[in-house]
Amino acid sequence: MKNEIMGSVVEDQVKKKHLRKKHHRITWKQIKKQKEFMLISIPFLVYIIIFSYLPLWGWLMAFQNYRPGKALTEQVWVGLKQFRLLFLDERFLRVLRNTLAMSTINLILGFTTAIILALLLNEIKHRLFKRSVQTISYLPHFLSWVIAAGIVSMVLGSQGIVNVVLMELNIVKEPVLWLSEGKYFWGIVGISTVWKELGWNTIIYLAAMSAINPALYEAAEVDGAGRFKKMWHITLPGIRPTIVILLILSIGRILEAGLEVQYLLGRGMTMDWAETIDLFALNYGIKIGNYSLATAAGIFKSLVSVILIFGANNMAKRLGQERLI
Amino acid sequence: MNVKKRVLSMVAIMMVLAITMTGCGGKKEVDTSHLGNANGDNQTGDTDASAKNAAPITYSVFIGAPDQQLTKNNKIMALIEERFGVTFEFEYLVGDLDQKTGVMIASGEYPDIIVSNNTQDFINAGAYRPLEEYMSKDKTPHLYSHFEPYMNKIKADDGHIYVLPNYGRYYNDYIITDYVGPAFWIQKEVLKEFNYPEVKTLDAYFDLIEAYMDKYPEIDGQPTIGFEALSFDWRSFCLKNPPAQLSGYPNDGGVVVDPETHVAEVFCNTDKAKPYYKKLNEAYNKGIIKADTFIQNYDEYLARLSTGAVLGMFDQGWQFAAARDSLIAQGKIERTWAPLAITYDESITPYYLDRGALNIDRGFGISNQCKDPERFIQLVDALLTEDWQKILSWGIEGEDYMVDEKGMFYRTEEQRLNQEDTAWKLANKGGQFFEQLPKLEGTFSDGNAFSPGSQPYEYRSALKEIDIELLDAYGVDYISELLGRAPENRKDYPAWQIPLGDGTDAAVAEQQLHETQLRYIPQLILGSPDKFDSGWEDYLDKFKSIDIKAYESRINEGIQERLKEW
16 A cells, blocks of 8 residues: 555656656747746736846945945945955854854744644644634734734743743742843744744645545555554655745745844843844944945845755755755 | 636726826816915915915925824914915834835935934935025024024034034023933932932942832832843943943943043943942842843833832933823822932032033934925024914913913913823924924023923922922922033033944944943843952953944044034
8 A cells, every 4th residue: 555655656756757857848839829828927027027136236235335325336346345344253153153043943943843733733623623723823923023022021021921930830949031041042032933933834734734635544544554653654745745845945044033033032131142144234234324234244145045945955856855946 | 708808898997097096186286286376375465474485385294203193283283384384294203213214215215304313324315405505694584593603513524504403502591490311210209218318429329229128128019129220222321321420421422521631432341330330230139120120121111110119220311201101190109200410429520410412413304305495494494483482382372371460471270281181282282393393492582481391380380299399308499400500511512422424443333332231231230249350350351352442533533523613
């Protein structure tokens, strides 16, 4: 049985590869045949060009001592000075470390928790209960970070519920000031993000799970597979393409550990752990009017993202998985 | 085929809609201008000089502060419209000012008039129109004489005038009654409890707080908090500025300026700062300061002050006004705070109360896209007459204030209550428009104070019982007198106004100084007292990699420029 399933999956992939090969040869005939599609895609193409490619013009700022409100010809060109400043700043290394650490934590926590919750929800047959759990778990997603951070800092405050519980249980004697210690910061951000985004992240997995052919479960049941076996051998492989694609996308965003959370939860005392690239660009770029430095930081981020996306994509290809590009 | 038709007809409908809509818009505009002309013609009959070009005009105004829109038929604005044919469309700040500024500058699209704290950014971007050409002895006599003594001060670095400063030009007698500047604040109840003692030094201040805490560990069921030091974001001057003031210097921001040599120097890593943080360290270990004061954000700080359980803090009065108002609304006036001018020791003369310096770089500026700058300046000029200033500041005689037989203005109890009613104020006061106008602060030529709050009788009448008791106990007439006399301003005062320039080394250094202080000062305070001295040495080390010189020399440059030009 198992072999058969595997067989069909492989067959599927072979078919897909075939299809892809065919698409590679673009002929006039084909273009003519698909002219409606092409027409439909034009507005989106224009949209992308206007909003994603034209702004790249602004990258020129990174090579200038940019002063707002002046024409391009009046700007002072400084070559790679801004990049040099950026990479020679010891603070930037720390900022990079924070960014990578926080987004890795978010990535791992986010993925595992969302997949686990989706698997569990998928097993629930009672519709009303399932729906309520889902709704409750994705409600925080709709809160803005400003409010969410307010809740987090209240919960973690010296009179907050966390400290009250810990003190009642005699685990700590004095309230712990969670937000004043740099070493807790990454964890707090990770857990807050999971709390806020968990429910939302499960939606896509649940959708993928609902597309799995029920016949597979029935067949597995006939073969004597229990709940966990079914999860492991059918559900998980069934959503594997989704997982891989989401993973590739997230890896591309690994330098985007966020700005709002750190800005709102970070305090002067925890800055060494809280400052991400975005926050750095805000504090040392936009706040003090050094737009060029902020742009240089942005370019660096984009370049790393592109490299990472291609890397991850390549890796997926080698492992024979679904790919993005 | 069918589908195609449907799509086509949809497109057609949309286009028709679009055309009619734009058509409507255009027509409406024509209509209003037409109406306006008629109105304007009526206006010409009026006596005002400006009425000759009184075709109605609407200026769009960006106000860089969050506020509520005035009501549609606001009394003051209606009066201005009636007299001058000028109306305004106000856009108030939503969100972050720096961000909004950036967006405006990047797009290059400005409203007619811009008011914000980011004047320098707009100047650098060329967003403002120079105002000199519209200001002259003949065309704008009031404005001209108003700013004449300060022409060099209000000029930007390039020699042009871009904004009309809103505050700080005084006429005749000037009495500061209330105080909203920096001070060590202490709950009025604490002073009362100990029979209004003289508190002059930092030690005495903390001793008093400690004594009160020992007596009352709880206030209204909340644990008493001795002292708060807000250390959030830019508001962290509460943590950073006290050492300068304790050493007898005025508020110059991040530096102290020698009054003799006019040399500015950073003080956060000097012996001026050490005794203060050592004191806070001691206070923390006695339980007077709670550790979470350093992780509170501004809202949490206000919330805590509003409980009435906080005995003291260093802050500027305007920053916690919301908490004070909340306490008053709760009927806990005795839990509000009185300002104290304390120093390290009694030999140092405190310098908290200052003479308001001209608030340069703040006020109305006209953007380069303004339709009719001249008309606006004319309006500001006309509003700078005593008659208009009385209307703007006091209101309408008989409606908003009364005049006694000696010609002195006062308010009835009802009129006073109106002033506390936000909704009433939105309908009857000039709001931000008035806030940002140049003003005849001080005293009018008939002896009335410019603002009701400075009118001695009004001030006294608005005081609550405990305030009168407190003032009497210290033998003073006004709260501000608790802080002593304001010395003559240094010519270059205040240094915090000096712009550091976009992205300069000085700006970077300032940001680094700021972050380093916020990062390490709380650590020093939260340590054990015996480790303070070694901790201080470590703290000093953190400043070694910062280009403090760049920051200091930029400030000193600014001071020298001011000494030369002002």
